[in-house]
Amino acid sequence: MFFRVRHQKMLHVYLLIFVVLGILVVLGAMIAYHVLLREQHFQIQAAVAKLANGDLKNLHFESAAIYNSVANSADQKPLVIYNRVPKTGSTSFVNVAYDLHSRNAFRVLHVNVTGNSHQLSIYDQFRFVDNTTRWLRPAFYHGHFAYIDFERYGYQKPYYVQLLRKPLDRLVSYYYFLRYGDDYRPYLVRKKHMDSSTTFDECVERDGADCQANLLWLQIPFLCGQSADCWTPGSEWALKQAKRNVLEKYTLVGVTEHMGEFLHMLELIIPGKMFHNASEHFKHSPKSHLRKTAKKHPLSRKTIQKFHESIIWQMENELYTFVAREFAFAYNKQFPNTPSILNGSMGKHLKSSGYIPPPSFRYEKIYPKPAQFQKKKKSTNHV
Ligand SMILES: *[C@@H]1O[C@H](CO)[C@@H](O)[C@H](O)[C@H]1NC(C)=O
Numbered sequence: 001m002f003f004r005v006r007h008q009k010m011l012h013v014y015l016l017i018f019v020v021l022g023i024l025v026v027l028g029a030m031i032a033y034h035v036l037l038r039e040q041h042f043q044i045q046a047a048v049a050k051l052a053n054g055d056l057k058n059l060h061f062e063s064a065a066i067y068n069s070v071a072n073s074a075d076q077k078p079l080v081i082y083n084r085v086p087k088t089g090s091t092s093f094v095n096v097a098y099d100l101h102s103r104n105a106f107r108v109l110h111v112n113v114t115g116n117s118h119q120l121s122i123y124d125q126f127r128f129v130d131n132t133t134r135w136l137r138p139a140f141y142h143g144h145f146a147y148i149d150f151e152r153y154g155y156q157k158p159y160y161v162q163l164l165r166k167p168l169d170r171l172v173s174y175y176y177f178l179r180y181g182d183d184y185r186p187y188l189v190r191k192k193h194m195d196s197s198t199t200f201d202e203c204v205e206r207d208g209a210d211c212q213a214n215l216l217w218l219q220i221p222f223l224c225g226q227s228a229d230c231w232t233p234g235s236e237w238a239l240k241q242a243k244r245n246v247l248e249k250y251t252l253v254g255v256t257e258h259m260g261e262f263l264h265m266l267e268l269i270i271p272g273k274m275f276h277n278a279s280e281h282f283k284h285s286p287k288s289h290l291r292k293t294a295k296k297h298p299l300s301r302k303t304i305q306k307f308h309e310s311i312i313w314q315m316e317n318e319l320y321t322f323v324a325r326e327f328a329f330a331y332n333k334q335f336p337n338t339p340s341i342l343n344g345s346m347g348k349h350l351k352s353s354g355y356i357p358p359p360s361f362r363y364e365k366i367y368p369k370p371a372q373f374q375k376k377k378k379s380t381n382h383v
């Protein structure tokens with residue numbers, strides 16, 4: 001009897017211990033599982049980072065200087081968009097990209113817009129933005145289309161670049177290009193080949209269709225964008241918008257006359273070393289001389305005068321001088337020891353490729369003090 005009761009009591013105790021143990025085991029398993037999951041997560045992250053690193057190394061970037069300074073691996077696959085304006089020396093620039101693409105490991109793609117249109121439908125804009133953002137990168141896209149705003153469709157800004165040329169020079173170049181072609185594809189018969197005896201001056205005198213001041217209205221709309229008012233010749237708003245885009249949306253806008261300086265700036269600011277050695281290459285490559293229109297007659301004073309009186313020329317010229325001034329300012333700030341390019345000293349004074357100017361700023365008064373910095377700070381602080 002006594003034994004039985006005791007046995008039952010023991011049974012209860014065993015049961016209790018069993019239940020408690022069971023709960024502990026389940027809890028332990030849950031904790032272990034959680035830890036395991038976290039560990040796996042870290043391992044996957046590490047593997048991804050390693051892959052990304054390996055991927056970059058495979059692209060045989062040589063010097064580590066710029067490469068190391070960029071922490072964000074997404075930035076190492078830059079998307080550069082050059083919406084080139086016709087007859088601004090764009091072929092020379094694009095040739096540099098084609099020459100460098102293999103060594104610097106990026107893709108170059110031409111965007112051929114149907115019917116040579118400079119404007120795209122809303123849905124095509126979206127398709128272009130979505131496709132270029134997610135497809136082949138790093139990449140350099142070039143094509144004759146007006147500025148397309150990526151942020152408008154909820155995407156990150158790409159690196160937009162642009163080159164402008166003096167507006168009348170550009171139009172005259174285009175005029176003779178249609179008649180005589182250029183030295184790039186000399187045997188191609190151009191649209192206006194039959195009309196090749198009329199000079200630009202004669203065209204202006206006869207008030208011809210190919211030399212109207214309204215035709216100058218091209219660099220403003222290319223920088224302004226896709227909206228209707230951008231393409232209304234003489235729109236003050238379009239000029240303002242173009243200037244705003246130069247400063248806020250474009251990474252760099254240069255001028256044709258300073259292509260070498262433009263390339264050197266790109267070397268510094270486009271990550272992933274996409275333009276590594278670009279200005280050096282431009283200086284030496286026979287292919288990258290400006291594509292010259294085969295035949296050109298100098299303009300008469302009268303023609304120049306007539307254009308300078310037109311409001312369209314004045315506005316286009318305002319944008320050009322704005323861009324030229326901004327670019328010279330940025331370049332001289334970057335390379336203060338080279339003579340001002342505003343003074344007309346071109347090309348000759350180019351710093352050589354690969355020269356990375358030291359920063360003009362540094363960090364100090366860092367709290368909490370990073371331990372490894374303290375020694376250094378002591379030795380340099382008494383200046
Ligand atoms: C663009 O595509 C059209 C049609 O395929 C072609 O005829 C034209 O030559 C292309 N333009 C350029 C600049 O390659």
Ligand SMILES: *[C@@H]1O[C@H](CO)[C@@H](O)[C@H](O)[C@H]1NC(C)=O
Pocket residue numbers: 130131132134135
């Ligand atoms: C981008 O467009 C190309 C050509 O139409 C297509 O082959 C590619 O799959 C597209 N990529 C993405 C990510 O949309």
Ligand SMILES: *[C@@H]1O[C@H](CO)[C@@H](O)[C@H](O)[C@H]1NC(C)=O
Pocket residue numbers: 277280281284285
């Ligand atoms: C840079 O370009 C020049 C001219 O094309 C070439 O001779 C030189 O080997 C290039 N240097 C590098 C590091 O790619």
Ligand SMILES: *[C@@H]1O[C@H](CO)[C@@H](O)[C@H](O)[C@H]1NC(C)=O
Pocket residue numbers: 340342343
């Ligand atoms: C040209 O250079 C001189 C001296 O370096 C400078 O004083 C002058 O302002 C410059 N002119 C322009 C247009 O930048």
